[in-house]
Amino acid sequence: MSDDLKRHYDAFTLAAGYVVLEDRCFVRLTGSDRQAFFHNFCTNDIKQLESGQVCEAFVLNSKGKILGFVHAIASDDELLLTGHGDQAPTLLAHLDLYLIREDVDLADATHELAAVFICGDQASDILAAIGIEVPVKDHVSEQ
Numbered sequence: 001m002s003d004d005l006k007r008h009y010d011a012f013t014l015a016a017g018y019v020v021l022e023d024r025c026f027v028r029l030t031g032s033d034r035q036a037f038f039h040n041f042c043t044n045d046i047k048q049l050e051s052g053q054v055c056e057a058f059v060l061n062s063k064g065k066i067l068g069f070v071h072a073i074a075s076d077d078e079l080l081l082t083g084h085g086d087q088a089p090t091l092l093a094h095l096d097l098y099l100i101r102e103d104v105d106l107a108d109a110t111h112e113l114a115a116v117f118i119c120g121d122q123a124s125d126i127l128a129a130i131g132i133e134v135p136v137k138d139h140v141s142e143q
Contacts, residue, residue, distance in 0.1 A: 005121055009010060016120035025088040025114045027070075027081040033102040038072065040069075041095065049074035076078045082115060 011017035029038055039046040042057035050091045051074055067113045068087040072078040081091065088113045091134060095106055118127065 012120050014121060015051040016118060016123040016126050018116050018118045021115040021117055023085055024110070025083050025086060026109040026113045027083075027088050027091050027095075028107045028109040029081070030077060030105045030107075033104050035074065037099070037104045038079055038081075038095070038100045039088065041098075042070075042072070044072070046072055046074075046079070049079075051076045059094070067091065074143040080109070080113075082113075 008017060026085040035046050037048060042059050044055045044057035046055070046057065049072065054071055054073045056069070056071050058066050059065050059070060068083050068091055070081040070087070070091070073082065083091075088110050092108055094108055099106070127134050
């Protein structure tokens, strides 16, 4: 194993390492109807997401054909969709087509945000030191 590869491996397994995830798009939905509105276009139960929760979903057109695949991230004041590639224009055009009286604003946030994958034994401590709270996932044991 090369020294550079060993250093990266050690960072990811013993300390903390990160990778910037390239080729990502972001769509921001705001307004009081954002979750109920988006729920109508996808394959997951978006209406039940609480702030801080994430789920994956396929976005479908009116005939049930897939327009995109996203992760929906709920927060107190927005629903953020993140997906691969250049899906944002397609998703925005489709959702905007059906926006009539709902309290929803749509925005392409691709040029404002970035996705970063962070892992390693010390990743949570490092993020906490800079003020980022890492949610703890409950582990369910199988019997």
